Amino acid sequence: MLIDSHTHTKYSKHASGQVEELVRSAINKGVNVLTITDHAPYPIDRNNRLLLSELDEYYKEVKRCAEKFKKDINVLVGLEVDYHRNYINFIKDIISRYDFDYILGAIHYVYINGERINTWDIEKLGVKGYFSTYISNIEEMTGCGLFDAIAHPDTLLSGDIQPKMFEKEILNIFKEIKNNCISYELNCSAHRKNYYNGESKNVQLGHSRYPSLPLIGKLNDLGVSFTIGSDSHTPEDVSSGIRDVAAECKKIGIDEVVYYKNRKSIRVKINNLLY
Template sequence: MIVDLHNHTKLCNHAEGEIDEYIEKAIKCGIKYFGFSEHAPMNFDQKYRIGFEQMKEYEESVLKAKEKYKEKIEIFLGYEVDYLKSYLDKRVLNADVDYLIGSVHFIEEWGFDNPEFIGNYENQDIDEIWEKYFNAIEEMAKSRLFDIVGHLDLIKIFKYMPKKDINQIAKNALLAIKEADMSIEINVAGFRKPVGEAYPSLSLLKEAKKLDIAITFASDAHKPEQVGLFSDKVIDMAKNAGYNECVIYRKRKKEFIKF
């Protein structure tokens, strides 16, 4: 993939490696447009994100790297923002960045993608869990605060699959994403998880294509060696769904790139 907009740094407390190491790996992989989107600060679940006092350090570090590597690769600055309505903060939402990724990692403050809390899946109806998740995605899209939807069907991470048709469960969320003119990322992190496939599934990606929802690509790397993994698989997947171009963002404005 030549575009890769979702990657992390060690500042989030659960990633490894230096910014330069991520970029050097991206260059080796032939990536031309590479973005950092650190877990944005919020006054909840602080263990897995940067603090508000670290925003300046993070932003300056990425911009310094952008200048350093400008002859070899284009570097972008973003944040991955958890959509938890009570914890959204204007310091993040108004940050001077290229894009904001809106992600849902919590259902009613339950961190459903954290192995520490996997037991909660046994306490609720699986269809209701999936419906609550996509209701949150729909609400996030309707907020019009973000540019990219992070890992659209992250709820499948531990392979607890619903009985109902997933495309139907996700239908209203996809319509809201289209209405908000957001893009969705094809995120390879799912290959590293129990579900063993990209986010979103090919089936959901085809539904997105029917609605002419734009796509971008994401390693979601938390280690330099994860940059660019499974590139061929996700490119083939995108083409299978009917895509031949993806998007990048400069200062919150969408641009299309052929791949």
């Protein structure tokens, strides 16, 4: 049983492929459960997400494909939703409009002295104040009760951030994550992403350091649940990296992952993802 709980289509603007193209690619690759999680409408960065005027069309198109291909694959509809305390009412409104299966919370933007730093600005992630603000936003997001899982929380390890420091801070808020039943995403896109080495000032393709396996092992010991997704932005990349990450996680004692349907978690043995 192959699961991919983080995928994007043309609705995200910086991704490509129609919904049906993504579904057909997933079927061809043997995916059994596919959750489409295009970037939700948000007051900023409109060129990288669904527009509010497209939300109805998006929801209905995913549902149409779910019905059309139901004999071949279980297609679920979700959103990847950016979090910031200033937009909490906006977020509540968006996710309450439809019966989504899965709401994935994310931090893509951090403001430092009035400047917006994006998580993909990997050469800037080491600037003073970025890390502490990012961690503060993660803590707020986990405690607000709106999300099923946290998207790629360790993606900032693509920049000049020390893994040990990240691990320490994340573990400090894991009791809150667990008590709020929020899953931690095993994001499988690192092999397609760059890594910025702060010492050499070099950018290396495919060397990103997430998911952080030492941290994942400690979270597992705390009983935290995990989702898994390719974070694909093209139909060709659906399911990419999932079996490799699942195999590494099995080695450190991860026994299962979950996916969400009707905002409820469903457990799947990790062995099922490997064959």
